[in-house]
Amino acid sequence: MPEKKWYKIAPSKEELFEPPNDKTEVTIEGKTICVISINETLYACAAKCPHAGGRLMYGKTDLAGSIVCPVHHYRFNLKNGFNTSGEGYFLTTWRIAEKEDGIYILL
Template sequence: MPAYKITDVVNNALPGVMTVVEIASIKIIVVKKEKQVYAFRASCPHAGTMLTDGYIDAKNCVVCPTHFYKFDIASGKNVTGEGYRLKTYTTAEADGEWYVYV
């Protein structure tokens, strides 16, 4: 998987706020929470709704604004039981730079 530098996005992101970036023609949401950075597909795997119109709850799940399905931002698992899975991407920090692997 190719690595793409997202350091500027991470450095400018407010904690817990979803930021959309386009990498390799894919819209990806980047979220910084505590010392971790998460990356996942920007649209809901069920209805295609932009997840930035939703929110991240206290259990680190992104909540889709259309049907309120919840997805764990680390694993992509659908925690409300509908059976969908959100595509997640690995992020890593190396030598002060942040990368996402797509």
């Protein structure tokens, strides 16, 4: 298994998101990742729903840290990827951190 590495995706939150959006997509090492800001907390997950491939940047989020796929309305916990609406799918998530010099994702 290759060693994990932090990748800088933006110099700041302000430069990562275009208002009024709280979601965006970035591509790192060929992976498209959805980056989400909820109440000043950042999350990083697979850009597409594992069920039918709906683009999660168009899904709805809630203050509990969940996202709902815009296609079939499956709900996922952004902290751990668990499918909380009960269909049994798992959403890949990655660690994301805001450091002094920018926003980083650990892959």
